[in-house]
Amino acid sequence: GLKYFGAATDSPGQRERAGHEDAYAKYDQIMWKSGEFGQTTPTNGQKWLFVEPQQGVFNYTEGEIVTSKAQKAGMYLRCHALVWHSQLAPWVEAKTDWTPETLRAAIVSHVTKVARHWKGKCYAWDVVNEALNEDGTYRESVFYKVLGEEYIKLAFQTAAKVDPKAKLYYNDYNLESPGAKVEGAKRIVKMLKAAHIKIDGVGLQAHLIAEQHPTLDQHIDAIKGFVGTGVEVALTELDVRLKTPATAANLAQQKEAYKNIVGACVQVKGCIGVTIWDFYDPFSWVPYVFEGEGAPLLWFEDFSTHPAYDGVVEAL
Ligand code: XIL
DSSP: OOSEEEEOBOOHHHHGGGOOGGGHHHHHIIIIISSSOSEEOBSSTTSHHHHOSBTTBOOOHHHHHHHHHHHHHTOEEEEEEEEESSSOOHHHHHOOOOOHHHHHHHHHHHHHHHHHHTTTTOSEEEEEEOOBOTTSSBOOOHHHHHHTTHHHHHHHHHHHHHOTTSEEEEEESSOSSSSHHHHHHHHHHHHHHHTTOOOOEEEEOOEEEGGGOOOHHHHHHHHHHHHTTTOEEEEEEEEEEEESSOOHHHHHHHHHHHHHHHHHHHHSTTEEEEEESOSBGGGOSHHHHSTTEEOOSSBOTTSOBOHHHHHHHHHO
């Protein structure tokens, strides 16, 4: 069985952009009090942009909003994300004169301070997020350009030193069926293990598409492949977007997609938990990023549940 089924949630500061203040009370009741979720992840508040907005200036206010509620509710907490090219503080990206020495120091300082702040509270940390291109090669982030794959080793090494009990994850999207990117992620696991650096898990973000979703067997193959490298797996950001408006047909496809991926996780020993990336459609990131797509979660705007909710229940 899974350790948890959870939902990520945003701090009030971030979800405000969606409006819907009238929905907060009902939303909070489902999120924190209904027993639907045994785990959460802050969708934004622990990202570099929020926690170290200027070099050496740390601010945990945004991240504390969700992490403290998780603790009070006795939920598993996944912490997200220490080193990522996106939602990076502008000072990291804007600086053009990084040297390997100065960037190493900045990574060590960031990971040390942030992991220390939440030490003992995170079931898992996404230590490095989205380091790969679709073909399995490394993304040309500022980190990779200056340090090569050494930045990945440094991030994991530092996190392991600071919070030895947290499970340390590599997290990325499009890892849910076999292919070049999955091979790239396995290469990262093997690279760290060969260097005797702690890595405990691979996070499959699982941002899926209703109209073109993988089969149960494809998911099982991908997950088994990771478990075979000696790590655990979690579905960390599950959502299944569809072309809006939602119809009976695309909602049925969405149900099958949810059922396949959650079912695959349940069926492979070593896949330990599932997190949906929020649960309430109006608070999803999808419509902001994918034009013409939406309704990717399990609760509609009026708080009725999607057919996919039953698909998840059938899979669990
Ligand atoms: C998204 C958040 O949900 C949005 O609110 C934010 O504007 C952008 O980031 N991969 C990740 C997550 O690892 O952190 C991203 O979350 C979605 C894609």
